[in-house]
Amino acid sequence: METLMAYVIGILFAASIYMMLRRSIVKLVIGLIILSNAANLLIFVVSGLTRGSPPLIPDGAGEVTGVVADPLPQALILTAIVIAFSVLAFAVVLIRRAYEVVGTDDLDEMKDTDT
């Protein structure tokens, strides 16, 4: 299954970079969202996929029984999801603001520092 996910990740990265290279600022944001998903999936997949054994300690036991999924990448991704969301919220409001001030959504016309 990891092999298949490697291809999915490649497609996600390609799509995100293609979208980020577009001149429309909205497409840049969509590219950013795809990129954060791609990055999260990458971390998740390279740490190994395990079916049906979440890193939880069963009731009444003091430690896990048998093999469980690696909790550390999950903690990392949890943090990344939340941070990505805050960055996204900020970026979205920022481009709306920039659009109000500059009056264009074409990135190539936003290159002056004094507009």
Next chain:
Amino acid sequence: MMLLAVLSGFLLALAVPVLYRLTGRYIGWFLALLPASLTAYFAGLIPAIRDGGSLLIENQWMPGLGVSLDFLVDGLSLVFALLISSIGTFILIYAGSYLKGHRDLARFYVIMLSFMASMLGLVLSDNLIAFFVFWELTSITSYLLIGFNHEDVEARKCALQGLFVTAGGGLVLMAGLILLIFITGSYSFADILSSDVSIHDHGYYTAAAICILIGAFTKSAQVPFHFWLPNAMAAPTPVSAFLHSATMVKAGIYLLARLNSSMGETPLWSHTLMVVGTVTMITGTYLAFSSTGIKKVLAYSTVFALGTLTLMIGVGTELAITAFVCMLVAHSLYKGALFMLAGALDHETGTKDLTKMGGLRRSMPWTSAIACMAVLSLAGIPPLFGFVAKELIFESLLNAPVGGWALTTFALVSSILLVAVACLVFFKPFFGPPQATPRQPHEAPFSMLIGPATLSLFSLFFGLAPFVPEVLLLNPAVTAIFGGDVQTALALWHGVNIPLMLSVVSLLAGSLLFARWQALQPGLAIINTVAGRVGPEAAYFRMMQGITQIAGWQTRLLQNGVLGVYLLTLVLVTFGLTGYTLFSRNGIHLSLDFSDGYFYEFGIALLIVTATVFASITKSRLGSVASMGVLGFGVALIFIHFSAPDLGITQLLVETLTVILLVLVLFKLPPFASFSSPLERCRDLAVAVFAGVVMTLLTLAVLDIRYFDSISRYYIENSYEMAFGKNIVNVILVDFRQLDTLGEIFVLGLAAIGVYAMVKLKAEDQHKP
């Protein structure tokens, strides 16, 4: 005590603004107490080094790192220290009058005192690094002082030029000093001078010598770096007198003299010094003779003196080193005096142009009398100390080991020119018919005359009784430079011999040349214009222009402001390097083994890919946002299916919020437009596909290789044991790595504040669509 003596200038500089308010117009006299007492302190050290020995005063600064601020006192450094402190005393008094009522007088004294302290540090430091720091400090204070009239664009330009040349040389010098440290393995001048390590045979010697020579030549205005010195005359006259004749420009000479006994005596060292010194000497006197501004004339004659000093070190015989020390002292005495007198003339008449002055001896009798003594020393006429130095120079050149006669001829030519220059400086302003000057001339105030008078009297005294300075200081200095015991024999009268004959010849020819000065002036001006177009200064300006052009070109190229280009560069470089490394280290292994998956997993993967592709190609904003949602939920399914329920829940929540946010905000923006051309789309697509392929290959490579086991064992084992939590992911976030989570909350808070601010605050000019 020594540490305090060196650093006292910095300390006093801190207090100057307050003192200025207390003492007002007498601040110059007040501040002069410091260099005066320093002079006394340094004079008190003379007995310790009279027999040619040296004194190492240790100051541990950071003993743990082996960094020390030691001071080396021997004949050489003490001569310099005494010149700096004694001339500094008079300069500080003089500046109080010269810049009387100037609104930045306090600032002037702050920089001046800092310079003096740096200069003392430079000549007394034993540690090479400390020496270099002080060296650069003198360059910086010199820059600030040349540009003291900072509202004058010309002064700023000259200041920058001086800084570029000396600081550029400083960098080269640093390289040289580091090489020297490599060679000798010591940071201490004293160690280097007394070590038995043969510096000459070391592989780094040539590089080190060249770097150190370039550093010294830039600082001491040797050809071809001489052009910054006359331009430095944009500084107020006390600065010119102190920094640009008596002290700072001699720092390079000091370094050459300091290292001569260890690094000298090779053809590279001595021949370079002889050639550069001779060329500088001739260039200096010629340019002095062809200038009309009194400060320029004096500046170029300083270039002459610096060239002569370099030449003397290059010749390097006992006699030459003696001549070096005498010339050093004589020059500082008469040139300091002459500059101060030139400033007095400028101050009282309002002009610096020699051709516009005349007959001033009646209105300024004291000034002219003191100028007479200083000029006699400049021209090398008995009984002034300048004569002693000049005789010694001729004598040492006649006995030089190589090229004796050629060097003597060059010295004679420049000596003739120098006599003419001396006549020019003396007769032009004080004799001849009185000329109308911008200001009605009258005698300069006492505080502006005491300095030149005292210095000139010393010139006279040293000339009449040369054995006094010799016994006290000059002999130890010669010993320190020469690196062995030397017995000098200074005398005013050596009998009728060849040096005396040469002196007489130079006097006669020089006077004749001066008589023709007026007639020669137009011709010289033409030569100088032509030379100015191809000279080193023109090269300097071309270089500066080139630097600006290159900077402009590369800024336009790299900082073009187009986000797409930045991104393209970043992506290509990152994935190009990653792909290359992967390919060269690991090769390409394309695995197509999908047998371990269930059909519904393929379904989720297909869902994700379809949603992504649709989001990228659709022309509808709503379609794009909706398929982003599908992508997010697909990823959440992956998380849930592969044992990460917490991630799944968070992803679902965040994805819902994202879709709402996008819908709310993006619909205030215009619909998708097609900005790019098909060609650009193809280019971007190619780059994107390349990046995707690299990522896939990288992921496959990482999945193949597992270098070590997961490091989460600790968390899994201790989650319940230590943190009493059963959800291990949550325990990691809120317990084991709680500070990271705190940071995350902080980021969220900041983003929220930013969002709130941008939603609330209105921009001043809004272009509503």
